[in-house]
Amino acid sequence: MHDDSPAMIKSFTNLLMGRRARMVNKSEETALSLLNKIYDHVNAELVSKNDRVKLNMDEDNFIYGEIVPASFVRILERASPQPGEVFYDLGSGSGKALLTAALHYDFSEVIGIELLPGLCQLANNLVFQANEALASSHQAYADIYLRRLSSIKIVADNFHHQDISSADIVFINATCFSYGTWEKMIDSLESIKNGSRVIVTSKKIKRDQFLLLDEGLDLMGWGMNSVNIYKKVRQVLIC
Numbered sequence: 001m002h003d004d005s006p007a008m009i010k011s012f013t014n015l016l017m018g019r020r021a022r023m024v025n026k027s028e029e030t031a032l033s034l035l036n037k038i039y040d041h042v043n044a045e046l047v048s049k050n051d052r053v054k055l056n057m058d059e060d061n062f063i064y065g066e067i068v069p070a071s072f073v074r075i076l077e078r079a080s081p082q083p084g085e086v087f088y089d090l091g092s093g094s095g096k097a098l099l100t101a102a103l104h105y106d107f108s109e110v111i112g113i114e115l116l117p118g119l120c121q122l123a124n125n126l127v128f129q130a131n132e133a134l135a136s137s138h139q140a141y142a143d144i145y146l147r148r149l150s151s152i153k154i155v156a157d158n159f160h161h162q163d164i165s166s167a168d169i170v171f172i173n174a175t176c177f178s179y180g181t182w183e184k185m186i187d188s189l190e191s192i193k194n195g196s197r198v199i200v201t202s203k204k205i206k207r208d209q210f211l212l213l214d215e216g217l218d219l220m221g222w223g224m225n226s227v228n229i230y231k232k233v234r235q236v237l238i239c
């Protein structure tokens with residue numbers, strides 16, 4: 001099937017740009033191989049499933065799926081992260097997006113909010129393992145990576161109950177979130193600063209304060225998926 005829709009063309013461009021950048025960037029290769037190493041044999045889907053059975057939570061909101069690190073680096077790039085900014089992942093699962101963001105960009109804080117306790121524990125263990133692997137390595141980038149890993153914080157809570165107003169970039173892997181959950185999340189996104197960016201899979205934000213910066217198709221753990229990036233802008237009030 002021949003598909004030359006703008007979204008499909010953009011997704012190929014994203015993949016090609018990703019490949020080129022990966023070839024020229026040695027530190028990115030190092031970070032990605034560390035991520036591959038620590039996530040090898042991790043079954044976050046099973047941890048999520050066990051938690052849901054134990055806590056009797058069978059809503060679609062908790063269906064598990066993850067980013068793909070190399071693809072997520074390219075997605076983040078399109079949101080133009082600046083040194084010292086604050087990154088949030090709402091529903092952070094096993095922490096793959098948190099570790100990818102922290103290792104590749106110079107955020108001052110990388111905060112994940114996750115409700116399922118088994119996933120929070122898993123994410124904290126994996127951050128610990130990444131620290132151990134780096135501390136015992138002699139790589140040129142070890143010191144930088146160790147500093148960046150110390151910016152990660154995982155909050156075991158419902159994301160509807162947390163203040164996210166300090167965010168500069170918010171990531172929401174929202175593909176399985178219900179309409180009600182998504183509407184409530186957009187309400188809380190209204191608290192973020194003007195200029196902040198929101199990266200969201202599958203869903204759209206249809207409010208005047210959110211300007212669509214970029215839309216494309218990117219690789220996720222389950223296949224190609226739409227990704228939309230918004231910028232929070234000052235609301236124009238017409239009197």
Ligand SMILES: C[S@@+](CC[C@H](N)C(=O)[O-])C[C@H]1O[C@@H](n2cnc3c(N)ncnc32)[C@H](O)[C@@H]1O
Nearest residue numbers: 061062065066067091092093114115158159173
């Ligand atoms: C699709 S997974 C995304 C995992 C991770 N962000 C990634 O992309 O790799 C969505 C996560 O949101 C969590 N979640 C769902 N509803 C939540 C809520 N109200 N508060 C906190 N976490 C929630 C789920 O348990 C799940 O781990």
